[in-house]
Amino acid sequence: MLGLKLATDPRWAALVESNIEEILTDHAWCEQKAATNAITIITLNSEHEDLVTDLLILAQEELEHFQMVHELIKKRGYKLGRERKDSYVNELFKHKVKQGGSRQQGLVSRLLFSAMIEARSCERFKLLSEKIKDPELSKFYHDLMISEAGHYTTFIGFARKYGKDIDVDKQWKDLLEFEGELIQKYGKKETIHG
Numbered sequence: 001m002l003g004l005k006l007a008t009d010p011r012w013a014a015l016v017e018s019n020i021e022e023i024l025t026d027h028a029w030c031e032q033k034a035a036t037n038a039i040t041i042i043t044l045n046s047e048h049e050d051l052v053t054d055l056l057i058l059a060q061e062e063l064e065h066f067q068m069v070h071e072l073i074k075k076r077g078y079k080l081g082r083e084r085k086d087s088y089v090n091e092l093f094k095h096k097v098k099q100g101g102s103r104q105q106g107l108v109s110r111l112l113f114s115a116m117i118e119a120r121s122c123e124r125f126k127l128l129s130e131k132i133k134d135p136e137l138s139k140f141y142h143d144l145m146i147s148e149a150g151h152y153t154t155f156i157g158f159a160r161k162y163g164k165d166i167d168v169d170k171q172w173k174d175l176l177e178f179e180g181e182l183i184q185k186y187g188k189k190e191t192i193h194g
């Protein structure tokens, strides 16, 4: 799915189902991080009008997702716990975004990093929508899967557009390889990327 090298073990979905409160808290903070990341890209690249326009919409959608998860948490009598660290995302960031380079490379790296998180989140939401027995959550994750797939397309599209002097396709392929190795450590915790 979306070029990912390794599918998530379906047992992860069973683990998630055993601790819905934990996955919802972690998920809420994933959406917060996604909104924050989009705003950071806007802040660092404000000269690109089309990118600012589309990422403002994307950031609002991520905030809306955050709100939707928060409403679910309240409705079920759960509590939104403290922010969870996302070591999968941190490792991807270290590998792709922290490597530096030109300003153009910096933008492409950040966009590919973002596309990768959307792709993996999308894959995990799909698995949850198929495996989770709770009908409300199953529908919820199905709807989010479609939205995050759209975000993936937005990030990849801008990486290609603003990476004209860069071999974006090769960098994306390399990142897919790296992620395929990285994700082998995960799938053992009841968090979105855990």
Ligand SMILES: [Fe+2]
Residues within 6 Å of the ligand: 031, 034, 061, 062, 065, 148
């Ligand atoms: Fe989202």
Ligand SMILES: [Fe+2]
Residues within 6 Å of the ligand: 034, 062, 118, 147, 148, 151
């Ligand atoms: Fe997203």
